[in-house]
Amino acid sequence: DAGITQSPRHKVTETGTPVTLRCHQTENHRYMYWYRQDPGHGLRLIHYSYGVKDTDKGEVSDGYSVSRSKTEDFLLTLESATSSQTSVYFCAIRQGGGQPQHFGDGTRLSIL
Amino acid sequence: GQQVMQIPQYQHVQEGEDFTTYCNSSTTLSNIQWYKQRPGGHPVFLIQLVKSGEVKKQKRLTFQFGEAKKNSSLHITATQTTDVGTYFCAEDNDYKLSFGAGTTVTVRA
Numbered sequence A: 001d002a003g004i005t006q007s008p009r010h011k012v013t014e015t016g017t018p019v020t021l022r023c024h025q026t027e028n029h030r031y032m033y034w035y036r037q038d039p040g041h042g043l044r045l046i047h048y049s050y051g052v053k054d055t056d057k058g059e060v061s062d063g064y065s066v067s068r069s070k071t072e073d074f075l076l077t078l079e080s081a082t083s084s085q086t087s088v089y090f091c092a093i094r095q096g097g098g099q100p101q102h103f104g105d106g107t108r109l110s111i112l
Numbered sequence B: 001g002q003q004v005m006q007i008p009q010y011q012h013v014q015e016g017e018d019f020t021t022y023c024n025s026s027t028t029l030s031n032i033q034w035y036k037q038r039p040g041g042h043p044v045f046l047i048q049l050v051k052s053g054e055v056k057k058q059k060r061l062t063f064q065f066g067e068a069k070k071n072s073s074l075h076i077t078a079t080q081t082t083d084v085g086t087y088f089c090a091e092d093n094d095y096k097l098s099f100g101a102g103t104t105v106t107v108r109a
Helices: none
Strands: A004-007 A010-013 A019-025 A031-038 A042-051 A054-057 A064-070 A073-078 A087-094 A101-103 A107-111 B004-007 B010-014 B019-025 B032-037 B044-049 B055-058 B061-065 B071-076 B085-093 B096-099 B103-108
Touching: A004 A087, A010 A019, A019 A031, A019 A087, A019 A107, A031 A064, A031 A073, A031 B096, A042 A064, A042 A073, A042 B096, A054 A064, A073 A087, A101 B044, B004 B085, B010 B019, B019 B085, B019 B103, B032 B071, B044 B055, B044 B061, B071 B085
Parallel strands: A010 A107, B010 B103
Antiparallel strands: A004 A019, A019 A073, A031 A042, A031 A087, A042 A054, A064 A073, A087 A101, A087 A107, B004 B019, B019 B071, B032 B044, B032 B085, B055 B061, B061 B071, B085 B096, B085 B103
């Protein structure tokens, strides 16, 4: 498997609290992505990055922000978590267009 | 929203039987990728199709890309318990992938 580490793997928190999820890669891939996975919806793109400090929104970006200060790290932040953001979050990396994406093991986030 | 639609959403298969899952788009696809996610796991890349009418095989799995590049299919022969999981197709669009909702496969021994 590609060198992708997501942390934490599990988190339970309360509505209104800030949450940051981390994705760390050792592959030096240019592209990094954050998805959420919910039953019946497949994988929906939240934000992605095409280089250090270069990020863009995906289809479900409301309520989320991201940062990429180094090639290897891509952070996803929920500024004020809501119950609708309870989900499994996957990070993915990609070398370039037309290449496969490699996924991390996911973070299960529960917001009560 | 999702550009590719997958059918069926669920597939219950008797071990040893064949089945097919489909991925359809209203627009022409540049290429399509297929992924498999085992229960509790993460999606894993299976294959990419690029050319019109392309057919690729991986052991018991056969992947096809339609002539008009608007649909794709995954056919599994002689289903085994190891085939359990969710199969996703994904449209490759400007360095981003748009995933279908997936077909979840269960196998009866």
